[in-house]
Amino acid sequence: MFCALASAVCFGTASVLQAVAARTTAPGTGSGVDPRLLLRVLTQWRYLLGLALDGVGFVLELVALRSLPIYAVGAALAATLAVTAVVAAPVLGTRLSRAEWGAVGVVCGGLALLGLSSGEEGHLRGGPELRIAVLVFALAVLASGALAGRLPDRARAAVLGLGSGFGFGVVEVAVRLIDDFAPTALLTNPATYALLIGGGAAFLLLTTAFQRGSVTTATAGMVIGETVGPALVGVAWLGDRTREGLAPLAVTGFALAVAGALALARFGEAPVDEDGGPHPTGEDEAAGRRGGAARESQGDSGRESRGDFGRES
Structure with a gap:
């Protein structure tokens, strides 16, 4: 623990x-990704x-x-x-x-x-079917990114965030399905590839969600995906239990x-804000959205309100 x-x-x-x-590297940068800033x-x-x-x-x-x-x-x-x-x-x-x-x-x-109630990890290691199922699920998580691109912004952020959570969950389950770390055993274990694909897909989907949707929505989906699903797998197939009673x-x-x-x-x-200022509170965010809506109604095509941090630059 x-x-x-x-x-x-x-x-x-x-x-x-x-x-x-x-x-500190790029305060006040505009939209787009600049490789020089990344370096x-x-x-x-x-x-x-x-x-x-x-x-x-x-x-x-x-x-x-x-x-x-x-x-x-x-x-x-x-x-x-x-x-x-x-x-x-x-x-x-x-x-x-x-x-x-x-x-x-x-x-x-x-x-x-x-911490008070959890027991030791389950001693079940899962059979070949579970290892293959986890690998197939990892591939499905990777493919979900392409399908989510056709959804509206809010739904897309939720789906991408949930998908990233499932990817991180695949990593948690796959670690438990790897019981032999010899090179030959690792290369022939589907859980090894599930771990690599699930982890890579999770980071890719979460980054895409942050770039194209709401940070809050994406993170909420990620938390649900990486906690609930793996917990159920651990209890149902891997023997995870609590302390007696x-x-x-x-x-x-x-x-x-x-x-x-x-x-x-x-x-x-x-x-953080584009000018390096503090992150807005919930009231500041709401006020920023109202201000942005007012400017848009007046024909202002400038940048979005600073309070709406859901869309990353």
Whole structure:
């Protein structure tokens, strides 16, 4: 459990460091992707430190998945949003409302309940059918990106976010299906390819969702996809269980952790304003949308309101 929580701390802190690096490298940039800016951000120590933390977090996640039920690790990873929100407050100048601070507390409370009630990982390793099914599902997640491109903006962000969550969930399940790390065994195990395809698809779909839709909607879909589905697979096919008589406590803790994470979904990418200013609060966002609508009705074809951070530049 310590490794799972430490992984969430690494991922959440890395998001903030990378956001700071992006701000200092290209403040006030316009739309489009400039490869020169991408290369420039890769020279920033904060961004590189964030990448290193991502790597450490991934290793800690793998260790946790080899020792804990999938439902406990998934809920702990959802706490990444709580870490991002807390770290972003002093570093990026974001303002958390009372409700959001309450959501951070709910996430922590849910994880505490899971820590008390979760048992050891299940000892079932799944048969060849489950390994093949996970690989097929990973390919389906990758293909979903092309189908989601035809959907309206809001629906597209939700589908892409959910697909990325399923991809991360594939990684969680595939780790449990790899029981022999000999080179020959890895190459002949469908779960190995499912892990690589699922992880790659997850990052691709989530990046696309952030570029073309709402950060909040995409992140909410991701949280649901990477927690609920893998948890069910762990319980139904891999033998994950709770401590004797504490199943209701585990279910409550899981639900609280996921619900709290969903309430913090706007911190999924730790977004900042184009001028480097603080992230708007919910009231600021609503006011920005009203102002943008008023300008549009007057024939103003300028840029969108700063408050509508759902569309990334």
